[in-house]
Amino acid sequence: MMLPFTKPITEVVPIIDDDYIMSLLNSYSSVLTEIVNFSSHILLWDIKKKREGKDNHIPTLFLRNMIDLIDGIAILTKSSSIDTAKLLVRSLFENNLYLTYMLQGDEKLLSRCFMVWRVKNQIKTMKQYVSSNQSSKEFFSKLKKDHIDVELGKYLDRKDTIEFLKTKADLLKRDDWKKVAIEYEKTAKRNRNPKWYSLYDGPRNIEGLSLHLRKSFHYNFIYRNLSQYSHVTRVVKGFAFSKHEKDKAHIIQIRDFESSKEVLEYTVSFFLETLVGYINKRLPEKSEARLEWYTKFKPAYEMVLSKSFNYLK
Numbered sequence: 001m002m003l004p005f006t007k008p009i010t011e012v013v014p015i016i017d018d019d020y021i022m023s024l025l026n027s028y029s030s031v032l033t034e035i036v037n038f039s040s041h042i043l044l045w046d047i048k049k050k051r052e053g054k055d056n057h058i059p060t061l062f063l064r065n066m067i068d069l070i071d072g073i074a075i076l077t078k079s080s081s082i083d084t085a086k087l088l089v090r091s092l093f094e095n096n097l098y099l100t101y102m103l104q105g106d107e108k109l110l111s112r113c114f115m116v117w118r119v120k121n122q123i124k125t126m127k128q129y130v131s132s133n134q135s136s137k138e139f140f141s142k143l144k145k146d147h148i149d150v151e152l153g154k155y156l157d158r159k160d161t162i163e164f165l166k167t168k169a170d171l172l173k174r175d176d177w178k179k180v181a182i183e184y185e186k187t188a189k190r191n192r193n194p195k196w197y198s199l200y201d202g203p204r205n206i207e208g209l210s211l212h213l214r215k216s217f218h219y220n221f222i223y224r225n226l227s228q229y230s231h232v233t234r235v236v237k238g239f240a241f242s243k244h245e246k247d248k249a250h251i252i253q254i255r256d257f258e259s260s261k262e263v264l265e266y267t268v269s270f271f272l273e274t275l276v277g278y279i280n281k282r283l284p285e286k287s288e289a290r291l292e293w294y295t296k297f298k299p300a301y302e303m304v305l306s307k308s309f310n311y312l313k
Contacts, residue, residue, distance in 0.1 A: 014255055016080055021257060025078055027304045028264045032074035034300075035271055038293050039067045042275070045283055055176075058111035062099040063278060066092060066271060073267050080255040083229055085263050089270075090226035093218065096270045097209050101197050103281045104213075109180070110197070116180045117196035119168050126168075129161050222266060261305070268301065 008015075016022060046060050069092045076085040102110045128139040140152055172181040180199065187194045191204055203209040210219035272294075279290050 016255065016257070021080075024307060025080055025257060025260060027307065028260055029074045029078035031264060031301055031304055032070050032077065032267060034297065035268065036067055036071045036074065038297075039063070039070075039271075039275075041289075042279070042283065042286070043067065045286055049283065055108065055111045055115055058114050059099060059102055059107065059278070059282060062095055062102070063274075066095045066099070066274065069095065070267060070271060073263065077260055077263065080257045080260070082255075082257055082260045082263055086226050086229045086259070089263055089266050090223060090229070092267060092270050093223050093226070094206065096274050097206065097213060097215065098197065099274055100213055100277055101202075101209060103277050107281070109200070112177060112180045113183075113199045114196040116172065116177055116184050117194070117199070119171055120181075120184055123165060123168050126161055126165055129155055129158065130165070131156050265305070 016025075043060065043064055046063070047057070069088045073085045073088045073092070076082070076088070102114075124135070127133045128136050130136055136156070140156075143152055171177060183199050184194065187199050191198055195202075195205065197209055198204055203212045206223070207219060210216050210223070275290065279286055
């Protein structure tokens with residue numbers, strides 16, 4: 001039998017067949033696809049550029065992740081899955097903060113901070129699978145309470161786990177990582193499970209990072225609102241309360257396109273800001289290419305934004 005075979009309730013899962021709405025969503029998606037396409041060139045330029053030292057491509061990985069997120073937002077926008085796209089916009093803002101912080105500071109040092117933080121977390125996770133470690137006893141005690149019909153013992157003390165932990169521990173002993181590893185432990189004494197950007201007296205959390213980068217407005221009025229979709233506190237959005245019948249409500253359809261323009265503008269704004277800082281710091285020789293692209297992009301983008309969205313669902 002071919003899937004799907006169940007006919008949906010269109011009041012919940014709508015089939016959007018309105019040509020105007022579809023053209024709007026397609027045009028929004030095309031804007032984001034153009035950003036992804038141009039960014040693929042930036043990514044290639046950055047990878048090909050020779051730089052001295054190690055750990056030079058951590059900013060590249062952040063950029064790559066932003067491109068991936070925008071590509072996902074483009075796909076979701078085209079399908080009118082706007083509330084789901086907001087989860088990715090939230091992550092995009094976080095990436096904007098991380099990359100901006102790294103590029104505005106000592107890029108090499110902060111790249112090592114990120115790598116040490118990542119290795120420290122990997123070690124912490126994998127130590128749970130070594131029976132002699134106290135965290136293992138606590139971890140498996142919790143798992144047993146789930147009453148899962150799985151032989152948990154087979155996950156303990158595996159050879160590949162022991163080798164993994166040794167390899168990661170050796171990394172922290174590298175000359176260029178050792179000082180950062182010491183700084184991590186120092187920071188962890190006053191800030192349990194510190195973030196990579198917290199090292200060397202950096203911000204403690206996302207809110208502090210936003211304040212440091214003068215993005216408190218974005219954090220309080222955009223990021224916190226988007227976080228409601230991540231933490232499911234916006235679940236009541238699924239109900240529309242009746243004005244005429246007390247204590248009655250109707251379920252609102254999914255694939256609600258109402259905030260699609262807002263999602264587009266946030267996405268473009270976050271990325272263009274990141275793009276300028278990235279090229280200025282890592283690819284200054286490509287500034288003219290960026291400007292040439294933006295000169296073409298801006299009027300096309302403004303034309304898309306000018307399309308009326310006064311539409312009654």
